[in-house]
Amino acid sequence: MPIVTIIWGVLAILIVWVLSHPKIRNKPVWRATVTPLASIIGSGFLIAAPLLNDLSGHYAIYVMVTLCVFAYSIGQIIRWNIQHVEPNLAAQQDRHLLQIERLSDIALTAAYVLSVTYYLYLFSSFIVRIFSIQFSGTTQIITTVVLLLMAFFGYFRGFKILEKIEIFAVNIKLSIITVFLCALLFFNLDHPAPSYVPSSFDMKHIPIIMGLLIMIQGFETSRYLGKEYSAEIRVKSMRNAQLLSTGIYIIFILLFSLVFQLHPLSGEISDTSVIDIAKYVFWGAPIFLFIAAVTSQLSAALADFAGNGGLVNEVSQQRVSVKVAYVFIAAACIVLVWSFDIFEIISFASKGFALYYFFQCLSSMWVHFRIAKAKFVFSLCVGILCLLVVLFGQPFES
Incomplete structure (x- = not known):
């Protein structure tokens, strides 16, 4: 094993230790920040570079900035809702607002089903890729088995036992991302850029880029941490998570562009293409990313699966118990994973969250119509963009 890989491994372990230290782990703002941060950078970090490079070439960084600005704008709407909509909902007096929020919850329920499918599909794809399994349908079989196990645990045991695993998985993911960004920086310093960089961007790719919204989704989780944190902490932590993730994504795409220039991907782009290109950064990079992939995707799937069980229970007005909801969610995910490929599911999930x-x-808009015209207009503009994603977003085709 090359010495460089050992050094990066030691650094990753050190970062996990630092993040697990009680002085950091027990700070309310940090705990509240980690939840949306881990969700935002979880799977998007694994698929962003190959997809955007294939779609937009040298313009990938500008596309990433645009997606992040769009996400931050949506996040601003949700932060306003934490401050102004939630008090109105608590009063239970505005019937129209309650109806809008009910529709919002229904959309989120569907979006979570799609996101669980996406996370576990990606989880299985990385297992198949790293072990070079060639049998057709293996990815779907692994995903189905995991979903059946989750339904079994959810129905008979619950997910309380998995909370500590989720926290540990988040720390692993953040440590590996930090290490990989450092490795990319050293790669850029050690390799001169080519004298000519071909640029390409086809306007027909815009609907496909719209279908990649899920890459920067996850910040909305702060809205649903009200039982644990105050509105002030949730607003601050969501903003922190979005700013940090934006910085990570922009630096990641910027540094990764040189790797693609020196080592262009051959063949079709897949959901695990980052493994093929990461080996040029340092010897152990594919292993690091594999560990990040399986831990982050499984923990994210468990979080959304467990949360969606409670959401289905609320949306059905307790007609469907949480335990039974887990079975329904697993069944829906299994149907999706056998019916569509990963890029179609990514597009569907993006549309689902865009609808939410x-x-x-x-x-x-309803709350700010009479009291804050500027916020009303801003919410209207962002809402129109979200609706365009729902109507015109398309799946990536390799």
Whole structure:
């Protein structure tokens, strides 16, 4: 094993230790920040570079900035909703607002089903890729087995036992991302850029880019931490998470562009293409990313699966118990994973969350219509963009 890989491994372990230290782990703002941060950079970090490079070439960084600005704008709407919509909901007096939020919850329920499918599909794809399994349908079989196990645990045991695993998985993911960014920086310093960089961007790719919204989704989780944190902490932590993730994504795409220039990907782009290109950064990079992939995707899937069980229970007005909801969610995910490929599921999930964000914009518009015209107009503009994603977003085709 090359010495460089050992050094990066030691650094990753050190970062996990630092993040696990009680002085950091027990700070409310940091704990509240980690939840949306881990969700935002979880799977998007693994698929962003190959997809955006294939779609937009030298313009990938500008596309990433645009997606992040769009996400931050949606996040601002949700932060306003934490401050102004939630008090109205608590009063239970505005019937129209309650109806909008109910539609929002229904959209989020569907979006979470799609996101669980996406996370576990990606989880299985990385297992198949790293072990070079050639049998057709293996990815779907692994995903189905995991979903059946999750339904079994959810119905008979619950997910309380998995909370500590989720926290540990988040720390591993953040440590590996930090190490990989450092490794990319050294790669850029050691390799001169080519004298000519071909640029390409086809306007017909815009609908496909719109279908990649899920890459920067996850910040909305702060909205649903009200039982644990105050509105002030949730607003601050969501903003922190979005700013940090934006910085990470922009630096990641910027530094990774040189790797693609020196080592262009051959063949079709897949959901695990980052493994093929990462080996040029340092010897052990594919292993590091594999560990990040399986831990982050499984923990994210468990979090959304468990949370969606409670959401289905609320949306059905307790007609469907949480335990039974887990079975329904698993069944829906299994149907999806056998019916569509990963890029179609990514597009569907993006549309699902865009629809949820659209309803959040409606809630903001309803509350701010008479008291804050600027916020109303901003919410209207962002809502229109979200609706465009729902209507025109398309899946990536390799």
